[in-house]
Amino acid sequence: MPTTVAPPSSALAPSPVPWRPSWRALALLILLVALAHMALLGLAPAGLGAEPVSPITKFSTRTIVIAPPVAETPAAAPPPAATAPPAATKPLRPRAVHAPRPKPDPVPAAASPSPDPAPEATAPKDPESPDLVAQAAPDSGAAPTPEPPASAAVAPSATPASAPAAGTGEATTTMAGTQSLRIPGSVTLDFEATGQIGASPQRGVFGELVWLHDGTRYDGRLTLKAVFFTLLNWRSTGQIGLSGLEPERYSESRKAEVASHFARDRGEVVFSNNAPPVPLKPGAQDRMSVMMQLGGLLAASPERYPAGTRIAIQTVGARDADVWVFVVGDEEKLSLPAGEYLARKLTRDPRKPFDRKVELWLAPAYGYLPVRIRQTEPNGDFADAQLRKPLPAASAG
Template sequence: MNGAAPAVRWRPLAALGAAVVLAHLALLRAVPPAPDGRAPPALRQFITRSIEIKPAAPAPAPPAAPPAARPAPRPPRSSVSDANTPQVQVQRSFSAIDSIASEVPPPAAEAVAAAPVPPAAPPVDAARTTAFSIPGSVRLGYSVNGESRKQSYNVRSELLWLQDGSSYDARLEVSAFLMGSRTQSSAGRITAEGLAPTRFGDKQRSEQAAHFERDKGKVVFSANTPDAPLLAGAQDRLSVFLQLGAMIAGDPARYPAGTALSMQTVGAREADVWLFTVEGEEPLSLPAGTMPALKLVRSPRREFDQKVELWLAPSLGYLPVRLKLTQSNGDFADQQLRSVEKP
């Protein structure tokens, strides 16, 4: 009896263990498989890994720039004449307007040295001249031919001269087809010393002017360049040609060949003393006809000065019938009389 008792006590424990095993098997069968065939999330193994942080790799060197392409060779210039290429003629005319009656400015970094050659004789001071003959009002037309930047051009200009015995107004206009015009003007009084300008203007796209403030003894420029002292007998770059003619017309015998004439000449930005030399009378063949004229020359005294050649016709009261301006770089404009009309 004592040997059978322990077996009876372990049966409930065995039955309980079997029930627990059966319950776990049922639970495992109830869990659905993962859609991708892998183990379900509850059964996946948690895996860790270490990440090694490496220093950033240096940026690759930029690729070498391709060699610059050589410019395409310029096509050969056409042999067609300018008469068939109006655009070229217009560009040349525009350069002409820009260069006529304008000095070529010297480089800013270089000083301009005066030429060492003095005049052969003391010049006649225009301020001391007392005999003048002022021409009557007139309109003069000119043909202008010249060269700018190695290109030839032909344009027209007109000088309108008006005076009433006490005041004057002069206007020189150079015009080019399709490119507009450039105008220089001079206005002032007629005095016992000839012309006394009060204002000089130079206009192309915009106007620059010089004002003669005689009561203050100075010339003021609208371009904000420094004022210049106003000397006796001063003229501007347009009136100077008319004043020379009036001086010589008043007493022609006083100005033989070789005579030097000096006068302060004012532009739109600065003033300088111009020295003219009388070279003598010579015949001229002009678009307006053949006539004798007295030639005067302003020779450059400094490296970048403009050369001025002026011809005055006695038959027209010593009005300018030809005016040739030559720049230091070789560009030139040659104005020759083609018509004389009433204003």
């Protein structure tokens, strides 16, 4: 009997029919997708629980207008139409346009200070243009008056009246058309000095004054030395200009050097020992150059300086600066180691504590070169340098 094989169950099952969504399902799906997009974009209806958000508010850009303070006030918070009448808001617009125009302009702002005059306007403006040095009437024996200010500034338009002498000759300079200086030519002066330091008298001290210039620049040195010590060692370097000698550097040295610098570009004197700078006054000299400057003044115009005349010059040391007032005296006959000399004496008396007294004797027959120099300290110490060798004949006249 033939065997009958049963077909597999899969063969007996009907073939599956593919699923096809109905149009209702598709519409529902599309609606759900649309609602989801609307929710993301903020357009979902209020009934679905989403708070309506204005697309203009969400995606609008912000514009910042930079305006002056006058225009910011009406633009920051415009008043409602119900509370502010239109007539009050319209004038604000042209005011915002015109306000920024004068603001950047500095002229109106500078022209509107208080009507009171500025303090600088009352300052004197060099009314008299006096000579290089201040001088008073001859001394009448009264008590010394306070030291006057240093020499007046030289007018910038002034020009030298003569060309500088070459080599070792004299240099004549006219300052601002008021007076002249006759700077002595290059020379070396030998001195013999006596002195006292404390209770010990000092003898056997010798020194020299070396004066060099080429009509444009100068170099002056004054030294007094003993066998085992140095009484003083001064040096001044600078140029010869419209105001005569114009120092640039002054130094004093014994064991160590201390210097002062004439910072003319800044109008002050600077000290190497870190002392505070001081204002530099016109015509200022140092302790070395002041002797040659005074001699140049008297050599050029001796008639301008009768006995009793006061000459005030700012004199700079290595650590300080002060106005020194020299009183011109009569001619004196000196008996020096170098011989007999006629000399005009100039004296700077101490005017406050710790001032030193300076006495100079300048020889008219030798271009008012110093033939004797004496300095006395407040404690009584002094150094008295007197010409030891005769002056060269070239210095006369």
